[in-house]
Amino acid sequence: MKKISLILIGLFLIPSIFLTSCDKGDDLQVVQTPAQTLMVDYMLTANLDLPNVDTSVDGAKFVTAAPAEADLPAFLAKYYIIDIRSASDYATSHIAGAKNVAFSNILAEGTAAGAKPVLVVCYTGQTACYATALMRMYGYKNTQALKWGMSGWNSSTAGSWNNNIGNIADGNANWSYDAAPANQVFSKPSFTSLSTSGEAILKKRVEEVVAAGFKTVKGSDVLAAPTNYFINNFFSSTDFTGFGHIKGAYRIQPLSIADNSVLGLDPNAKVVTYCYTGQTSAVVTAWLRVLGYDAYSLTFGMNGLYNSNAAWSSNKWSASVSKDLPFGN
Incomplete structure (x- = not known):
């Protein structure tokens, strides 16, 4: 009888213990802040929202033009120059003092610059601008790209631009002069991280990008099937309608995490940014990929789509853009 009593008491106690354990478990449950939120919060405090990646807090734009020949000595003395073109093209012609560095090694190379600002050089300025944005987000805030790349340095190395301007948008059914569609609001992109440090998450994300x-x-691919992409045009509002644009393109400017305007981009789509030269869109694309978007830069921008468009001249490529500055040994 005594055994039966003990068994009955035990049966009553087990649910009580179970429920108490559950209650304690609920009390101890911790809701972890998403990795993307931790990173974005850090980016805001570190002045790495897109406007500050585009133009640093010191007022330095992400690109700088090749100097006049009289200013060349001061220009060369100012920068630690890294040339991210192929080794063979670097060997053929490069800026005096420039070091040939693979794109994959740009983050490690930044430390070698010391107190000097870094100047990144490529063929057209586009890859260099992509690298510049990533280096700025990694902590090398004084990095800049050479505008137009080696194409703007000397006419003998201008083929990368000369051979890629075009007018495929002229008369194309997917080139439009309509107003931009109304902006939507999407959810944030997401990714996982074991770290709870926004700075550490950012550095890891930059390394991965x-x-x-x-x-x-390519502009031809987007123009042929614009509905395959979420397209964001980075023209001014006047140029958006004056120049025309790819059909269905949005115009989300400003683009920022501080005001949540970045939520106008679809995190589940291929987000294509295009501008005049492909250089600004490279910066935007680098920033968006770090944030978690499946982002792409439309190469050569308006110059590759509709270079002969009569509505513009600023940031328009022509053979006259190239200087004839000397090369190093």
Whole structure:
């Protein structure tokens, strides 16, 4: 009888213990802040929202033009120059004092610059701008890209631009002069991290984006099937309608995490940014990929789509843009 009594008491106690354990478990449950939120919060405090990646807090734009010949000595003395073109093209012609560095090694190379600002050089300025944005987000805030790349340095190295301007948008059924569609509001992109440090998450994200290489898309592909992409045009509002644009393109400007305007981009789509030269869109694309978007830069921008468009001249490529500055040994 005594055994039966003990068994009955035990049966009554087990549910009580179970429920008490559950209650304690609920009390101890911790809701972890998403990795993307931790990173974005850090980016805001570190002045790494897109406007500050585009133009640093010191007022330095992400690109700088090749100097006049009289200013060349001061220009060369100012920068630690890294040339991210192929070794063979570097060997053929490069800026005096420039060091040939693979794109994959740009983050490690930044430390070698010391107190000097870094100048990144490529063929057209586009990959260099992508690298510049990533280096700025990694902590090398004084990094800049050479505008137009080696194409703007000397006419003998201008083929990368000369051979890629075009007018495929002229008369194309997917070129439009309509107003931009109304902006939508989407959810944030997401990714996982074991770290709870926004700074550490950002550095890891930048490293991953560098390792993946520059993500681009051809203007001809986007123009042929614009509905395959979420397209954001980075023209001014006047140029959006004056120049025309790819059909269905949005115009989300400003683009920022501080005001949540970045939520106008679809995190589940291929987000294509295009501008006049492909250089600004490279910066935007690098920033968006770090944030978690499947982002792409439309190569050569308006110059590759509709270079002969009569509505513009600023940031328009022509053979006259190239200087004839000397090369190093």
